Amino acid sequence: MDWGLLPVLAVMLPVLAMVLALPLGARGAERMTLAVLPIGLALAVGIAVVVQRTGAPIWHQLGHWAPPLGIAFRADGLSAAMLVTTAMVVAATAIFARAEFGTPPGAAERRQAFAFWPLLLAIWAGINLLLVANDLFTLYVGLELLTFAAMPLVCLDGSRATLEAALRYLMFALLGSVLYLLGVALIYGATGTLDIVLLSQRVTGQPAVVLAIAVMTAGLLAKTALLPLHLWLPPAHAGAPAAGSAILSALVIKGSFILVLRLWFGVMAGQPMPGAAQILAGLGAAAILLGSVAALGQARLKLLVAYSTVAQIGYLFLMFPLLAAVPEASEVAARAWTGGVVQAVSHAFAKAAMFLAAGIMAARFGHDRIADIGGAGRAMPVTLLTFGLAGLSLMGVPPSGGFAAKWLLLSAAIGAGQWWWALVILGGGLLTGGYVYRVLAAGLRAGEKSTMAPAPLAWSRDGVALGLALISVVLGFLPLAAFGLLQVGRLDLAP
């Protein structure tokens, strides 16, 4: 049985839906999105099952043209895990967003509703493409798909502040894209191929490739918002509507991060760059500490959650020096790799839940000033519980997905003899606890009920947010063997 079409369909389904959304209009697009969600989720789960069962990546050569002339799709364990994560988070936010961006029958099309659904589908398509495409230029098109879709999501409400945030984001993102493209040109010039698997065999440390990886990494870090290139993120992620913030923080920044992984441990497999990896992790550590401290000082809830994203991105980069320091096939390397990816997955669920919960609170209160959310614990206990559960995962309290990720990274750091990263992980956890506690304490205080809107927009919104938070916690109950999926198809393991 040839499963090769599964990744193709996983990409083309949201692309086709996005294209059709334009002539269908807001209401048609909404209904089509909801119809497409279960199919996309089934495709993602199918890919994960096949990869797990066969223990090998799924391949597909488009048009039967083999690389380097043609383009190949390749879904490995990392792709499978992130595909499922993406499908679930997209589905949750789509259900959540109906209350805000739905179009009742007979109602006239609204601008926000017209834009939201195709943008959501485009982000889904872009991330799926980034996960399965194996060609550096196809990946560039995926990056642009993400950038184009994320920018209007930031400024969907059309206020001056969000428009400025969107412009700042666009400038960072476009610079990041062209730097990436420059690297593509250099790599092709040096090797004559853009296929990642072929590159992992052909790259021998040519100067053009090293410079290319450097500029591409810089460009992708600007899109991932790793400190010090994070300045655009807090206003952009805090200004978007709640469903948009959830998608942006949970998924969009992961797209460019996965691409960094593909470059460092795919294209440059077997070419360790320990010095540069230490710098990346150093930036990551700075992001964890400074981002958490900034989150502690925020007066507004959505900005606090956005700064928490700046901090949590930092953890993703701790895996780089650990992987560079030990043999690829070692247990420590497997732990570092798994820890990094589980961090990406559990942060996706936890942060989506957190932004949705913050959005529900902001909608009820009509503001998101942390000092004035007293009474939330009584009026919306489920929402506050969601926030707390997601916070537990971000802190890394056992048993949760965040704990599994941080524990794996911590033990890998000690195994690799780089104990200083372990200190950063522990310190970051404490600071995270601080800002989560701040919100919970404020919410549990008694407050005036009169300032609140009488009823929530829809109960399903609370259910969806709580579901995401529970998943981020339940990930911690998975037996370690389940994470074996993530090792499938690691290019740095290839002989």
Next chain:
Amino acid sequence: MIADLLLAAAILAVAVASILARRTFTAVALFIAYGLLLSLAWVRLSAIDVALTEAAIGAGLSGVLLLGAVRRLASRAEAPANPPPGAAMTVLIGIACACVAAALGAVILLLPEPAPSLAPQVAANLPTTGLGNPVTGVLMSFRALDTLLESAVVLLAVICVWSLTPDGGWGGAPGAAQPILGDGPLLLLARILPPLGIVVAVHILWVGKDAPGGKFQAAAILAAMWLLPWMAGLVAPPRIAARWLRLTVAVGPVVFIAIGLAGAVTEGAFLAYPPGWAMPLILVIEIVLTASIAVALALLVIGPPVPEP
């Protein structure tokens, strides 16, 4: 060689002048010159297809877009921008950028000899597509996925631009109202040129299968032939709520995806063409895609609806 040196020097001079220009109008005018000179460089690099695209899109449509933006921003106070970097900082940035350029130049000089190339593979496989133009072969067969995704990106860009419609403008005709010209040279041009331009575009699309040309270049010319009467106030664009307008933009990518999926069913690979059917299918895709991209490019230049104040 001397001609190349002069050309390169001219391009660099125009680029430097453009970023140092005091007035945005001057900068954009220089940028258009930059695009035109660049298309000469593309000819010198034996990339005629790219030269045509650069002239039509890089200089032409981008120029119209930026000039329009300059005009609409001219009547407004400039946004309170961030303060410009200080002299020391500017020098520092300059040195850093020079280092980037120098490193890049050094790496280019160090590229391997003989250069790795896919030209032989393209030449060997081109006959299966029935095409004569290798670039069209790459775009429509070997790397057809990129072209498909790119047409989706252009459609997405239209959605994004429309999503920036100010309150009260949703559903209306896109773009700022153009001044009504009773008479004048632009009006004359807008009347004479479109029929000619359409003939040229069809020609470029048709020859694209064997010679330089193809859908992007043809679509850019067609878009220009719509923009010209629009700027002259001769035609008003249709409302963005118009179903047929949205269908036109979407039909190209939809047909492309449908043919790709048909290949997955019959040939077992997405975007595989059945033997002997490659050329007619590619022609169908090219024609439909030209229409969609032409409308999309024009809509991107025209911009979102602007409600009357």
Next chain:
Amino acid sequence: MSATLFGLMGAALVGIGLFGMLVRTQVLLRILSFNLLGGGIFIVFGAVARRGAGAGFGGDPVPQAIILTGIVVAFAATTLAVALVLRLAANQDRS
């Protein structure tokens, strides 16, 4: 020979465009610099394509096709940025 010359010119254009993007404060000029930078990158890629001439082609057609796609995507990005700048200006007018 002309491939190397234009490759070096592309490298210089990258530096110029980068400088413009970082130093100019007017957004329209930043967008313009972004386009200069993009042009330089495409030219570097074009030089790579020219070096790969062979099999009867004046240049490697694969990078040439990629550049074509890239130019159209870069144009779409430019229109987005311009639309955003104009919208921002219109907003400031009203407030």
Next chain:
Amino acid sequence: MSLLADVFTIVAVLAGLVFFIAGTAGLLRFPDTASRLHALTKADHLGLGLIVLGLLPRAGGMGGALRLLAIWGLVLVSSAAVGPMVARLTRGPEGRE
């Protein structure tokens, strides 16, 4: 015969180039926009016309020759339209930013 055609091409193209140089010199030297435009358009039309004329014998068939003439015609039409527009731009208030 081919020698004669070559000589004709060289002479016509060179003459065309002289007009281009004169036009460019006018653009740089003349004091005001109107006379600059005048120099530029007139010299360029003549220069391009001569170059097209010189290339006609080498066009390779009717189609090529027609295309060359079409290019000349299109340049004439577009500069006839653009010239007055630039002139108006410099006179009107829109020349400013």
